[in-house]
Each structure stands twice: as C-alpha cells, then as structure tokens.
Amino acid sequence: MTPVELSRTVLHAVRRAVDEGELAVAVLPERVVVAPPGPGGCGDYATNVALQLARPAGQPAPALAELLRTRLLRTDGISDVVVTGPGFLNISLDGDADGRLVRDILRAGLRYGHSDTLAGQTVELHAAHDARAVVLMDTVARVLRSQGARPRLTCAGPPEDAWVRILGVPSDIPSDIPAGIGTGIGTGAPLRPVPAPADPTPLGRDAARWALLLPAPHDRPHIGDSRSEQHLAQRETNPLFRVRYAHARTRALLRNAADLGFTPEPGPLTPEGDGPLTLEPGPLTSDGDGPVTVDGEAQGLIQLLADHPRVLAATAAHRAPDRLARHLVAVADALAPLLPSVLPLGDEKPSAAHRARLALAEAAGTVLAGGLSLLGIDAPEHL
Numbered sequence: 001m002t003p004v005e006l007s008r009t010v011l012h013a014v015r016r017a018v019d020e021g022e023l024a025v026a027v028l029p030e031r032v033v034v035a036p037p038g039p040g041g042c043g044d045y046a047t048n049v050a051l052q053l054a055r056p057a058g059q060p061a062p063a064l065a066e067l068l069r070t071r072l073l074r075t076d077g078i079s080d081v082v083v084t085g086p087g088f089l090n091i092s093l094d095g096d097a098d099g100r101l102v103r104d105i106l107r108a109g110l111r112y113g114h115s116d117t118l119a120g121q122t123v124e125l126h127a128a129h130d131a132r133a134v135v136l137m138d139t140v141a142r143v144l145r146s147q148g149a150r151p152r153l154t155c156a157g158p159p160e161d162a163w164v165r166i167l168g169v170p171s172d173i174p175s176d177i178p179a180g181i182g183t184g185i186g187t188g189a190p191l192r193p194v195p196a197p198a199d200p201t202p203l204g205r206d207a208a209r210w211a212l213l214l215p216a217p218h219d220r221p222h223i224g225d226s227r228s229e230q231h232l233a234q235r236e237t238n239p240l241f242r243v244r245y246a247h248a249r250t251r252a253l254l255r256n257a258a259d260l261g262f263t264p265e266p267g268p269l270t271p272e273g274d275g276p277l278t279l280e281p282g283p284l285t286s287d288g289d290g291p292v293t294v295d296g297e298a299q300g301l302i303q304l305l306a307d308h309p310r311v312l313a314a315t316a317a318h319r320a321p322d323r324l325a326r327h328l329v330a331v332a333d334a335l336a337p338l339l340p341s342v343l344p345l346g347d348e349k350p351s352a353a354h355r356a357r358l359a360l361a362e363a364a365g366t367v368l369a370g371g372l373s374l375l376g377i378d379a380p381e382h383l
Contacts, residue, residue: 002101003045004115004309006091007032009078010047013071022067025057034091036303042082043092050087061087098302099266099356105305105363106264110370111146113309118316119148125319126190129157131167131200132212132221135376137191138169139213139321142374147316166201167208168376191319193217198224206377207231210240213321213375239329240377243368246332246339248383250365253342257358260343262350264359269298301334301364308367312374321375328371335364 010032017023029052037046050065057064065087072081072091077100080092105112123144127133134155141151155173164171194215200208200223208223211231215221222230230238257263304327311327314320342357344350369379 002104002306002309003034004313006034006045006093007047009075010034010049010068010072010089010091013068013075014049014053017067017071023053023057023059023064025053027056029053037088037090041084041088041090043080043090044097045093046084046088046090048088050083050089054087065089098298101302101306102266102359102363105366106266106359109366110373112366112370113312114146114148115309115313116148117313118144120150121148122150122152124154125151126154127156127173128190128192129155130193130195131160131163132193132196133191134159134163134169134173135167135209135212136193136217136319136321137173139209139375140191140316140319142376143312143316143321143324146312146374149316162201166205168205191217194220196221196223203231206244207240209376210325214239214325216320216322239325239332242336243328243332243372244378244380245383246335247365247368247372247379248381249339250335250361250368251381253339253358253361256343257350257354260350262355262358264362265352265355266359267352267356269356269360270353298338298360301331301338301360304331304334305363305367308371324371325375328368328375331364331367331371335361 011029014023014025014028014032018025018028029049032047032049034045034047037043050061050068053059054061054064062083065083068089069081069083072078072089077094077097078091079094082090082092084090108114125137125141125144127137137153137155141153144151153170153173155175158175159169159171159173163169194217196212197220200212200221202208203211203223208231211221211223231240232238234241236242254264308327308331311324315324338357339361342354342361344354372379
C-alpha cells in the first residue's frame with residue numbers, strides 16, 4: 001500500500017463513519033496527509049486527521065481517533081493502528097506491504113504513479129518565447145497528462161526549429177495568448193522561469209533538458225558557464241549520469257539474471273533465518289564510514305518508490321519539474337548500494353532473496369525510466 005493509497009483508505013474510513021452516522025462533519029477534507037511517524041510515534045505512517053476533524057465534529061480528538069482506528073483495523077493491508085499523543089493515528093502495514101508495492105510498480109510499468117485525479121480538467125499553459133520556458137511547459141504538460149488533465153499549450157511566439165529538433169518540444173504550439181491568461185501565479189499564469197544564460201542546444205536533448213529542468217524555475221541553470229560541461233560528464237558528480245547509470249544497471253542485472261536462470265520475484269530481501277546481509281563500504285554505498293545492510297538501505301529506497309505518486313501529483317500541482325528531477329536523483333542514490341547484492345557471487349546459487357532484490361531493482365529502474373520519460377529524457381538500456 002503506497003502513501004497515496006493509504007491516504008485514500010483513511011479518507012474512505014472517515015466518509016464511511018459519516019455515512020453511517022458515527023461522525024457528524026459538514027465538510028470533509030479533500031485528502032488526508034500521511035507521513036512517517038514523528039517523535040513518540042510508531043508504525044509505518046501517521047496521520048493527524050482526527051485532530052483536524054475534532055473541532056468540526058464536536059468530539060475529542062482521542063475519541064475520534066479510536067473510532068477511526070476500529071475501522072482501519074478491518075482494512076486489508078493494515079496490521080495495526082495505535083493512537084498516540086493528542087490523537088495521532090499511527091498505522092502499521094502488514095508484513096508483505098513492501099512486496100505488494102514492488103508488484104504494483106512492476107504491474108503498472110512506466111505508468112506507475114499516473115492517476116485520474118485531474119481527469120476532465122483543461123489546464124491552460126502559456127510560455128514566454130524562450131527555450132527554457134518552452135521546455136518547462138512541455139514537461140509540465142507531460143506530467144499533467146499523467147494525472148489525467150488535458151493541458152492546452154500556447155507560446156508567445158512559434159518555437160524555434162532547434163528547440164523542436166534538438167530539445168524535443170512540440171512543433172505545433174500555437175503562438176496566440178488565449179483569453180483568461182493572466183500574469184499571476186495561479187493555474188493560468190504564464191510560465192516565466194529564469195532564462196538560460198546561453199543556448200542549451202549544444203548539450204543535446206537529454207543533457208539540455210536536464211540542465212533546464214533540474215534547477216527550480218526561479219534559479220538560474222548552469223549553461224554556458226564553467227559548470228556547463230558537467231551535464232555531459234560520465235561521472236558520479238553528474239546527477240543525470242547517476243540516474244541514467246542506475247537505470248542501465250538495473251537492465252543489465254535483469255539480463256545477467258536471465259543468463260543465470262532466475263527471474264525477479266518480490267519477497268524478503270534476506271534469506272529467512274539469516275541475519276541482515278552486510279555490504280562492505282565502497283563507492284556504491286551511501287556511507288563510506290562503515291558497512292550497511294541490505295534491509296536498512298532497502299527501506300529508504302522503498303519509501304522513495306512509495307512516494308513517487310505523490311511527487312508526480314506535486315509536480316503537476318506546482319508546475320515544478322525540478323521536484324521530479326530531484327526525486328529521481330534520490331531514487332538512484334538510494335538504489336546504488338543495493339546493486340552489488342542482487343546477483344549471486346562465486347558458487348552461490350540464486351535464492352529467493354536474490355529474486356526479491358532483483359524485483360526491487362527492477363521496480364526502481366521502472367520508476368527511473370518512467371520519471372525520465374516524463375522529463376522528455378531517454379532512459380538507456382546500456383550506458
């Protein structure tokens with residue numbers, strides 16, 4: 001169960017309580033925020049929905065939390081719910097939650113995180129006649145479509161031929177300004193990021209789009225300065241290289257596993273009855289000061305994978321592709337320490353744990369490929 005699914009589950013419990021007369025609230029929240037528990041909390045996720053509803057419902061928050069706790073305990077995928085503090089609900093997912101997440105990602109493929117949240121909505125996007133603004137608009141439109149919206153694009157002038165050929169922006173963007181487009185920061189506000197200080201096209205499509213999209217729209221991209229060449233560098237200091245390399249590694253692992261006669265299958269990452277598998281520190285681990293464990297590193301990665309739908313929704317809502325780009329970097333960096341443990345070593349035979357690690361790596365690679373595709377960037381099979 002992903003955080004988005006858990007949020008919907010909690011909201012459904014609230015609505016059922018209202019429908020059945022256990023809770024009297026005139027206006028229900030549109031969404032419920034779930035997050036890792038804070039100090040004093042427990043379980044996998046926590047929510048303050050009972051505190052939110054206590055005043056409008058005219059009930060003490062702890063009593064309201066107990067009401068929702070009873071309902072949530074009857075939900076598949078939830079193993080325990082504990083009320084702490086003034087009325088926080090702390091939710092534990094059942095033991096196979098991680099496996100279900102990996103299965104959900106592999107089943108959805110590149111569409112993992114896509115939704116119909118904005119279905120039926122037409123969103124007007126207008127960009128200045130500037131390479132960065134048009135690339136930003138094109139990317140925002142891709143993410144909006146992933147959430148079910150119908151973006152309508154216009155530009156202050158026809159896109160330059162090089163922007164179409166090299167940067168991959170649509171060639172048919174109308175150059176008129178539709179009625180209703182204003183100059184504020186709302187849904188219809190023109191997209192006016194800080195322009196690139198130099199022509200981005202010499203970097204090529206993938207590096208140029210990344211250089212334009214990774215900085216927040218109000219930040220200046222590093223193009224044409226001393227750091228411009230880092231976008232093309234095949235080394236770990238280049239975040240685009242880390243993302244694409246991590247994806248390519250997952251594809252290579254799948255090919256190598258097939259040669260060894262085994263396939264991915266979600267499940268426990270360490271053999272049953274064994275202690276945690278330790279990875280020796282090195283360039284692919286996240287901590288060079290000591291060993292790390294597969295299970296410990298995997299939890300950070302799994303949290304990031306579970307968060308991907310929320311990141312896509314936030315990227316669409318805020319018209320901010322930099323959020324998605326930074327998320328992909330975090331996924332790639334969390335995946336790196338696990339890669340050396342995926343395949344059996346020496347005379348070791350492939351085990352259920354190897355199949356589970358391979359499935360997790362494939363799921364991470366799928367999220368990376370899907371995210372890069374929404375940014376308009378290629379996810380190579382080989383690198």
